[in-house]
Amino acid sequence: MYYPRSFLKFILLSFLLVSVPLLYALAELLLSVDRLSAQSREEVLHAAQAARTSRLLFEQATTLERIVRQQLILDDPALLDDYGRMQREFRATGAQLAQLPLEASELATLQTLLDRETGLASQLVAPQRTQEGAAKLAEGFAALVDGAQAMLAASTQLTQRAIERLQETAARAREKWLWLALATAGIALALAILFAVLIARPIRQLDLAIRQMGTADFTHAVVVNGPQDLRYVGQRLDWLRTRLRDLEEQQTRFLRHVSHELKTPLTAVREGAELLRDEVGGKLTREQHDIVRIVRENTLSLQKLIEDLLRWHQTRIVEPATVGPVELPGVVRRVLREQKLAALARMIAFETRLEPAVVTGDAERLRTIVDNLVSNAIKYSPRSGTIAVDLRARDGQAILEVADEGPGVEAAERERVFESFYQGAPPSEGRVKGSGLGLAIAREYALGHGGRVEVTGRADGAAGACFRLLLPLVAGAGAHAAARRGLTAAGVE
Numbered sequence: 237m238y239y240p241r242s243f244l245k246f247i248l249l250s251f252l253l254v255s256v257p258l259l260y261a262l263a264e265l266l267l268s269v270d271r272l273s274a275q276s277r278e279e280v281l282h283a284a285q286a287a288r289t290s291r292l293l294f295e296q297a298t299t300l301e302r303i304v305r306q307q308l309i310l311d312d313p314a315l316l317d318d319y320g321r322m323q324r325e326f327r328a329t330g331a332q333l334a335q336l337p338l339e340a341s342e343l344a345t346l347q348t349l350l351d352r353e354t355g356l357a358s359q360l361v362a363p364q365r366t367q368e369g370a371a372k373l374a375e376g377f378a379a380l381v382d383g384a385q386a387m388l389a390a391s392t393q394l395t396q397r398a399i400e401r402l403q404e405t406a407a408r409a410r411e412k413w414l415w416l417a418l419a420t421a422g423i424a425l426a427l428a429i430l431f432a433v434l435i436a437r438p439i440r441q442l443d444l445a446i447r448q449m450g451t452a453d454f455t456h457a458v459v460v461n462g463p464q465d466l467r468y469v470g471q472r473l474d475w476l477r478t479r480l481r482d483l484e485e486q487q488t489r490f491l492r493h494v495s496h497e498l499k500t501p502l503t504a505v506r507e508g509a510e511l512l513r514d515e516v517g518g519k520l521t522r523e524q525h526d527i528v529r530i531v532r533e534n535t536l537s538l539q540k541l542i543e544d545l546l547r548w549h550q551t552r553i554v555e556p557a558t559v560g561p562v563e564l565p566g567v568v569r570r571v572l573r574e575q576k577l578a579a580l581a582r583m584i585a586f587e588t589r590l591e592p593a594v595v596t597g598d599a600e601r602l603r604t605i606v607d608n609l610v611s612n613a614i615k616y617s618p619r620s621g622t623i624a625v626d627l628r629a630r631d632g633q634a635i636l637e638v639a640d641e642g643p644g645v646e647a648a649e650r651e652r653v654f655e656s657f658y659q660g661a662p663p664s665e666g667r668v669k670g671s672g673l674g675l676a677i678a679r680e681y682a683l684g685h686g687g688r689v690e691v692t693g694r695a696d697g698a699a700g701a702c703f704r705l706l707l708p709l710v711a712g713a714g715a716h717a718a719a720r721r722g723l724t725a726a727g728v729e
Contacts, residue, residue: 246463250431254424261420268409275405279398282336283391289333290384290391296326297384300353301377304360308370316361323357333387342390349383356380438462438470445473454481502542506535561710562599564634565590568627571606575614583620590627593634595707597685602707605681605689608674609638609703616642616701632709633687639694639702650691654679675703682707 299322307315330350334343356376359369438460445458454477460470509532511517513525520528572586579586595602613623621641628635645653654675675689682689687707694700 247435250427250435254427254431257420257423257427261416264416265413268413272402272405272409276402279402283395283398286333286336286338286391286394289329289336290388293326293329293333294381294384294388296322296329297353297377297381300326301374301381304356304377305374307360308374319357319360323353326353336394338390338394342387342394345383345390346387349380349387352376352383353380434462438466442466442469442473445470445477449473449477449480454478454484502535502539506532506539509535558598558600559596560599561594562597562602564593564595564602564636564707565627567599567603568606568625568636571603571610572625574607575610578611578614579623582614582617584614584617585622586625587622588625590625591629593627593629594710595634595685596710597707601681602685605678605705606636606638608678609636609689609705612674612703613638613640613642613701616640618642629709634705634707634709636705636707637702638705639700641698641700644693644699644701645691653691654689678705 300319303315303319303322306312307319327350330346334346338346356373359373359376362369441458441460441462445456445460448454448456458470458474458477460467460473509528512520512528513532568588568590572588610623610625617623617640623641624637624639626635626637626639679689682705685707687705690704690706692702692704694702
């Protein structure tokens with residue numbers, strides 16, 4: 237497919253080509269109207285001329301009859317001169333009438349009328365005329381007048397035929413215009429669809445390339461077919477893709493190197509702190525126990541940050557996952573057991589209400605989602621606070637809500653808290669600040685399971701944040717959960 241150099245030129249060319257059939261139809265319409273107008277003028281002119289000429293012929297025939305009757309009575313030579321002059325006018329009028337578009341029968345009638353007048357004129361100038369011949373001559377001119385009157389009626393028929401021809405021409409023109417309009421509209425529509433596809437194709441290719449790069453898919457080359465300026469944009473996008481792919485590979489190598497270089501000495505430091513806490517190297521004073529505790533806690537925090545960073549990187553690459561039905565209440569109970577010590581350290585209580593809910597996914601990733609939501613609630617809950625954990629199945633979805641009594645999340649930040657490395661207001665009571673990756677990992681894993689994570693205010697209007705996880709239930713699990721809820725309400729376990 238040929239494309240102009242410029243996308244704008246291509247759009248203008250498309251517009252012009254689509255307009256050509258419509259312009260042709262408009263030109264044909266104007267020409268048809270002009271032809272119909274010319275034909276109408278001609279038909280009207282002929283009809284008017286025929287009416288005028290046939291009326292004049294009838295009047296001249298009447299005048300000839302009157303002169304002949306006077307001549308037959310008076311026998312005046314001057315009347316013969318008048319007859320000769322009127323005869324010439326009569327023949328000239330007949331010749332004009334013969335030039336009009338009469339039918340063959342009407343032309344034959346006209347010619348018979350002129351021939352009859354010629355015969356009667358020869359009888360009129362005969363030297364001797366009997367009384368019987370005069371009577372026949374008078375009857376002949378009376379018949380001549382009747383023939384002229386018949387020609388007057390024929391002119392009326394000529395006008396009627398002209399009207400009928402105009403009506404037929406207009407009907408044919410309407411039919412032609414209808415088919416022409418349908419044909420040109422179809423051609424214009426087909427061209428419009430064709431050019432719309434050709435215009436939209438490079439835009440779709442650009443959109444696909446941008447979406448692929450937006451999802452960190454740098455494996456497919458960017459190919460854009462279209463005008464030169466759009467192809468150039470595609471080439472620059474492909475250059476950007478290769479640059480991002482190189483940077484991604486560098487980042488992967490860097491993270492692998494960091495994981496190896498940091499985890500090994502960190503493990504040694506942690507083991508040393510554990511040995512000192514267990515007093516393997518000898519008795520420790522109270523101050524030394526405090527120092528060892530601080531070293532151990534910060535070592536655990538640093539290990540948690542490194543694991544979050546590695547886990548966040550793993551969410552951005554394709555990795556194998558064990559997918560199957562997962563009992564979500566069991567996952568929640570496991571996370572609450574694992575977070576029990578962290579909650580007890582701050583005297584935080586859990587209020588749980590867990591309904592049966594079975595989802596399809598990777599149990600370990602689902603545990604990571606719930607763990608990140610619960611640990612975030614613990615981090616921002618005040619000392620001696622309460623965290624409400626509510627799991628229910630509604631409308632084919634498992635809905636897990638984790639509500640704390642902390643400062644909550646401002647409406648302007650409710651989308652940003654799920655961005656990688658974004659950190660909102662620091663938690664109270666001087667706790668170690670997180671990496672800003674936990675909620676981002678939770679969102680990525682939730683999207684990978686066909687669900688989503690969102691944050692709102694508490695339903696009861698109290699202070700705090702409520703993080704809601706929505707996951708699709710296994711087919712039939714919603715009905716099973718509803719049955720279990722009905723049995724529980726009836727007191728049956």
